[in-house]
Amino acid sequence: MAERTLITGTQNTWCPGCGNFTIQFALRNAIQKLADEGVPLETIVLVTGIGCHAKMADYLDINSFYSIHGRTIPVATGIKLANPELTVLCCAGDGDAYAEGLDHLVFAAKRNSDITVIVHNNRVYGLTTGQYTPTSPLGFRGRSTPGGTIEPPFNPLSLMLTSGAGFIARGTTRRMKELEDLISRGLRYRGFAFIDVLQICASYFNVGELYDRQGYALSGHDPADFEAACRKAEEWDYNRDAPIGFGLFYRQEKPVFEEQFDHRRLTAADREDMIRAILAAKR
């Protein structure tokens, strides 16, 4: 195949300093690594929602399905169901995955759909110019909550643990190398891989200093231990100041949803035989 940079020539409109650049390059590198190992680039499909993160669909030169707000995951499951040879990943925002389309996140974890979901969690709505999200800290002053939010955030890692996800990780745009490694491992995982990426929003919620000060790489943590993963996930509640671990929290092999379907294709003759048999039984 001709050399492909994986980057389209489309003009990039993320703000200077946006965390999305880090995710873009980490993702590009992870995809390039897959390609170097022999995975054909044309078998990789990216699904995005709507929001700043979603421009990834325009910027990465791979198959993409630029969906609507909150609606990446069922599309990705549909693609994987249609063709299990495809590697399918979602880039979703925290508004997408945790607010508008939370149901899909929980159910993809429950059914262990073989897709990788990268949540660009900047804890604020960027494209709609600065409102709170489900992971904004309590008291967040946004344009829809000028007096500060009155509801605390939820913890997406704990949510994924109780929903049955088999691969749960957290990365940050402040640690690109580790992020790239997490994405690579997520893409290789057979089943539902969830990666929450704490990303700074240069314009509306620039808390890089917090992630630098409180962040640390998980070490000595056994990702096969569910109880330990739960405790680790609860260490930081996305609200108060506490140590914020980055790395793989939980990993467990589970039966894969799409592998339980019969992927053969009916021939035209098979179809007509089948229809005839059904009609005969109804006579």
Added chain:
Amino acid sequence: MADLSVLTGGRAGDGINSAGLLVSHLLNRMGYSTYMYFDYPSLIKGGHNFTITRAADMPVGACREKVDIVLALNQDTIDLHRDLMHDRTVVIYDSGKATADGQGVPVEEILKEEQAPPVMGNSCMIGAFAGAAGIPFTIVEEVFGTQIPRGLEKNLAVARRGYGSATRVLHIDRGHEGPFSLLSGNEAIGLGLLHGGLDAYVAYPMTPTSNLLHFLAGVAEDHPLTVVHPENEISVILMAHGLAYAGKRTAVGTSGGGFCLMTESFSMAGTNEVPLVVVMGQRTGPSTGLPTYTGQTDLHFMLHAGQGEFPRLVVAPGDITQACAWSARALSLAWTCQVPAIILVDKTLCEGIAPLRDGAFPPLPDENHDVPAGGRYRRYTITASGISPMLHPPVPGSAVKANSYIHDEAGITTERADVTVRMTEKRLRKGESLLHEIMRLDPVERSGREGASITLLCWGSTLPVCREVAGNLDFRVVQPVVLSPFPGEQLKRALSGAEQIVAVEENALGQLAMLCARNGITVDTSVRKIDGRPFAVEELERRILEVA
């Protein structure tokens, strides 16, 4: 002329639908055209259910106002349906559960003597019906053999006792029709979709299309068909987007409430050009309404659902055979023209049971997506027809980019004014291409006497009752099967010479009449029904004669 109506009634949970279906099969095997209506409240056990099977020596697709035989599995069946009985109606009842003037069948005693479980009580009653109606027992054996393969011997033994206990009150001659395959509308839609090349079906349960999900899930047990029941209708239509983007011909099924949830992604299909098919079963609305009853109130919702302007196919089949044929065509046309398609049906059609007749499996064109050689693939290449060559990943050396934003030919988001105009025009041209395809498929059905001065104009499931009434009154019937794109020219031709056009609709506002008016066709008068029940033949005849 033979014309027999049999009401089978009992408590919800007593297998009334299956019992009614056996009655239909007996009369089908006797050589008659049958139609079965199923009436049930929205509950699982204890309410009153009934079916009416009508059999005649001509095609029928609606009930009459009176029934000739009542098969009562409980007292309610007798007490609640006195208005449906005439002087000579024969009541056959389970004497352990009801009392009436008629023929009591000691079901409980027979079951005890035959050491049969209570679930076989219906077989006993069916046997008694066959005995009273003068249907040879060999016909009972044939029907049970195909329809109740489990516990056949015991069921037949019980049926034979019921048969023997009955006094013959009718003598049904052998008819000359069929036997046909008897299908529900849901099953006919399912078979049509399979004929059209269906690879996947995704749905969340909702009356009246749940049984389409059940039917196709059953097919998927034995065949490579992907059937998924996800968390909600939003997920349903999005999975369909993903499946179709990756090359699988996919349909979804729902009713009005579920379709409300789907509309955002239905609109997405208008822009990302992913072919989708929605089976939309109407019931009495608004909102939860009468969940298990019928209506034709969602036509304008279907014509306009989703933000933005984009072409769509809306077909409204009128009977079992049309449902099968047009489901196949809808799937085929959605993929040929890359537009979302709606198969608009209702509870009457979905859950009614009738014979599948000739023409149910039309030949379908091969789709041809010639991709210009050389260069990278561009999903939204601008063409004269508006239809871009559609490929699915993996395409070696190319990225296949679908996009819900306004996009350029490669599928990259743009906000440029000129590209917006060009792409909008391209998508609208698909509507013209679709109309061109539609014109070759007889999108307007005509029946009755050509040249009759009074024309009944109908859509969807009122077709059979209109046909019968038009036959009785020497009128003609015109039914646009395709409602979007609107086949205005064909409809005008079909209506030419009509002195009076009477629109028959099961809604309050006259939705087809409004659609016609918008297209320069004036309906003279309307007959409407809004109680959730389909028209009975005599009822429609009376209502029409009041205005015609």
